[in-house]
Amino acid sequence: MNELNTDIVIVGGGIAGLWMLNSLSQQGYDVILLEADKLGSGQSVRSQGIIHGGMKYALNGVLSQASDAIKDMPARWRKCLAGEGDIDLSGVTQLSAAHYLWSQRSLGAKITSFFAKKSMSGRVDNVDKADYPTVFSHSGFKGNLYKLNEIVLDIPTVLKKLAAPYQSRILQIDTSKCEWQQQGQQINALYDPQQDLRINAQRFIFAAGQGNAAILESLNITQPQMQSRPLHMLAVTHNTPLPIYAHCIGASSKPLVTITHHINQNGSYTWYLGGDIAESGVERGTQQQIDTGKALIKDLLPWVTLENPSWQAIRIDRAEPKQSSLSRPDCAFMHCADNHFVCWPTKLALAPDLSDKVIDALKSQNVIAQFTADKQLLDNLQHSSTSMLAWEAAK
């Protein structure tokens, strides 16, 4: 039998697992990450790549705990992108240096004065007409436009950059096809019968997104529980080079639609639509959802014509710790018991925050680096590569 001895096993190679692989390795731990499929193939490559600073959660004119917990994230990611942060993300593709908020008509006095408040300074700015992005520089646009201190990233390039230094430590293993060796809730090892491989570790971290529920069930662990929030996203692929990175706000505190613009490998472009249309669209079938998306774009941006548009509807669930009445969790989530951790970042932007929480917990448990996994054996095992963008992978 092949045997690997390591300090920490991370299950799941989305943004959460890959960020932890980097930060825990930097702390001196020997770390192995297990990914069932391609890296990021769950929620991460289906996300819109917005590094939120919390403004989306303050659209009702109140700075909630959610908007407070996340406010430091854009600056932290920017440092990483500049190669000056705790993780080196230099070379990652930044799709936009800012995200915008737009309204169809003039915004009410309440929200306008809220944005003008001192506490909002640096987080949201008015935009002069001369500086409007091209998509809004049209006489047909009559609403307000604000610039948010949020960046938008090309997520496959983020995942590739995070994976690159540790490629030999990222193993293509689906734990649902393996056997856990445990005593009560103490996990000793994972055995993969296909490769006759046993992996022993001091700690096991479950960062498998939607997969966490099945992992906990197979271990007979009942807490924490997971909730899934289904979404029905839309992607329209076309040939018009017209970037848009914006939430459109209507009467409610939820954006009617959030649109991000992506560049595909074949040179075409995709507008990816989330926000309320993706939440309310869960009940709609594919064609109905596509028709709703077409009508919404026509209504909100009537002056825009996309050349050669091709629409796709994409279903994906957000995986999160269970909340009362399916509300959104406020910050990155980590639960530790015995020698395992269960994690959901809840937002891609919060992956660094999640890593900090795990490092603090390992330190408080006095977990010290003890093992070095057999390098030759690691090199000989099968490794995972990075997933493409969801709409490209689906073609």
Ligand SMILES: Cc1cc2nc3c(=O)[nH]c(=O)nc-3n(C[C@H](O)[C@H](O)[C@H](O)COP(=O)(O)OP(=O)(O)OC[C@H]3O[C@@H](n4cnc5c(N)ncnc54)[C@H](O)[C@@H]3O)c2cc1C
């Ligand atoms: C449509 C959508 C848009 C979003 N937009 C944004 C945004 O703009 N900004 C933002 O901050 N957040 C956004 N989010 C939230 C964000 O994408 C997620 O919080 C984040 O990507 C979760 O990362 P993760 O690593 O926990 O999970 P995932 O990315 O889902 O990764 C989990 C990985 O675990 C693997 N896995 C599962 N089970 C097993 C197993 N048994 N063994 C081995 N591997 C396993 C899966 O294959 C997968 O690769 C969005 C989410 C969705 C769904």
